[in-house]
Amino acid sequence: MNGKSFAAWVLVLPVVGGVLTAPGRASASSQDSVVEVTFTKHVLPIMQRACQQCHRPGSVAPMSLLTYEEVRPWARAIKDRTAQREMPPWYIERNVGVRTFKEDASLTDEEIATIGRWVDAGSPRGNPADAPPPVQLAALDEWRIGTPEWIVEIPEEQTIGAVDADHWLNVWADSRLTEDRYIKAVETKPSAGAYRVVHHVATSMRWEEEDGEEGGGFLNEYAMGKNGDIFPDGTGRLIKAGTQIRFNLHYSSVGEEITDRTRVGLKFYPEGYVPDRVLISRHVGDSFDTLDIRAGADNVRSDGYYVLPEPTQVTAFQPHMHIRGKRMCVEAIHPGGTIETLSCTGHNFGWHIVYNYADGQAPLLPAGTILHVIGWHDNTAANRYNPDPKNWVGFGNRSIDDMSFAWMSFFHMPESVFEQKLAERKRLTND
Ligand code: HEC
Structure with a gap:
């Protein structure tokens, strides 16, 4: 299912004659070595696929990279950061161990070379008519697992002062679930304006077993920059009716007062379905x-x-x-x-x-x-x-x-x- 792929996180506008999926992948062919590399034809498609979901107004990134005017002043930094493989954030060493991943956000060697050649050539704009249509970016607070069926919030908004010391707290929230379900996907999200102050959130579950014993276990962890967990088909994690969810939160201040109401979103397997394997x-x-x-x-x-x-x-x-x-x-x-x-x-x-x-x-x-x-x-x-x-x-x-x-x-x-x-x-x- 390509709904899980990183490229699909950005909703790409249908264009006449088909749907653009990962424009950057195809654009840098070997003939580029003789053709002038331009922003509109070669670089913008890479920005659209791999950078703009973060580099746009209101997001976590320090600058917007939507247009030539916005990108041009950053050309040298963009060449450096992509050549070092610091941007987009994806640090796995490519020549060791497992080589293929779901949601691989990294640039290909060809894409990096294209950006380098463009910067070395003086970052030309190129013909505006070559530019692909703008992509329609998913909303900033979009869930990466798709729309959750069930959302549990921390009971009260937290205020993180401009210069507070690091703050750890455990808060409990009632899941309000009235039946046992198996989880297919889970994601934890700080409030839209609070990403910068939430260092991590670890969630765990507690419920009472029939014999009165306590049951439960780990649910999900969130830390800066983290996406959600989508469990492979046939694997899941049980959450029981009456579960209480513990949020273990770590806040750190960023020089400005910020409020947060972190929440966890769940997608379930159909009612009554029991997956073969439990995902740990x-x-x-x-x-x-x-x-x-x-x-x-x-x-x-x-x-x-x-x-x-x-x-x-x-x-x-x-x-x-x-x-x-x-x-x-x-x-x-x-x-x-x-x-x-x-x-x-x-x-x-x-x-x-x-x-x-x-x-x-x-x-x-x-x-x-x-x-x-x-x-x-x-x-x-x-x-x-x-x-x-x-x-x-x-x-x-x-x-x-x-x-x-x-x-x-x-x-x-x-x-x-x-x-x-x-x-x-x-x-x-x-x-
Ligand atoms: C997942 C979000 C995300 C994606 C995707 C992403 N960036 Fe960034 N980028 C950031 C954030 C946040 C920062 C600031 C913190 C840091 O440097 O890690 C940053 C910093 C940068 C900087 C340094 C800015 C400075 O102040 O010097 C450059 C250059 C950059 N990004 C370019 C890119 C390019 C080019 C792409 C795509 C090929 C890209 N980024 C993809 C989030 C992102």
Whole structure:
């Protein structure tokens, strides 16, 4: 279903003769090396596909990139940021581990080269008639999972003062659900004007089981820049009638008073449907007391482990580190001892991106596999986010303390299903 693809997040206007889907992908052909690269013909389609949903008035981005007049002053910065692969935010290392993802937001090498050549040629406008029609951008507060069927808000609006200290709080909200349902997609969203002050929100569920015991578990995590979770078909997460949802919120001030009423949106499987697999999302490889980042040190490594108790398909990876975080890799140590790198990614504290593996490449791992998470931190002055390279840093909840773990999503399956999936995967890759 291409409703999940990143390109489809921007609603593209139908044009005569068909629908433009990802205009930037096709425009940079080899003949461009002899043809002049212009804004209207070559660069604008890339901006439309990969930049404008953020770079437009009122959004999180610092400047709008809708028109030539707006883009032109930023040409050099755009060349630099795209060549460094800092923009659009997508930091997965492309030559290691799994190569294909759902909602891949990155530019192709060709697109980056096109932008570079355009800037080097003096950023010419080109013929206005070559410009594609403007794209109709999705509303800023649009849900990335589509319209939720059920929305639960924190009970009261929170005010974050201009210069408050970092603030953590747990608030409970009644889900108002009167029947048990399986969740197909979930997304957490701060209020439209509050994205800048919400560092993270973790939501979890609590309900009472028939035997009076407490049930529940993790629901969803949001952090700056994060999209929603859409579970693969046939996998889901149970939410029970009467569930109370706990929002664990972390606010940090930005010099201006801002109010927030964070909410979580849910999409369900049809009533009565029970998915075959339960989708688990959890911390993997936490290093609490082992995180030991000396003052002024770079490439400080920490390691964490998690043993998979059953045969597993891993569906998504998201690094979690703070300001000194630099890079993270996750590898699978197979029971036989073979080591397989699943993913490595650079880390930028402003962007918490979930890398959802394409179904055909999502790692299949036997029971007993150890997930090994390796984090690297940079506590030098060269880290432009570092407020204080003169001090030691260890584990802690504040942004100025640090962390190292991965959010991983996966589901378990019986041995027989696992064997089938492995055989199928082998068949597909040998074809
Ligand atoms: C998901 C939202 C998002 C997308 C997509 C995105 N940007 Fe950005 N961009 C931002 C934000 C937020 C900032 C400011 C914070 C930062 O630098 O990370 C920024 C910063 C920048 C800067 C630096 C501005 C400065 O002050 O120096 C440039 C240049 C830039 N973006 C270009 C692009 C281009 C070109 C694209 C598309 C190829 C793009 N961005 C895609 C959100 C986005």
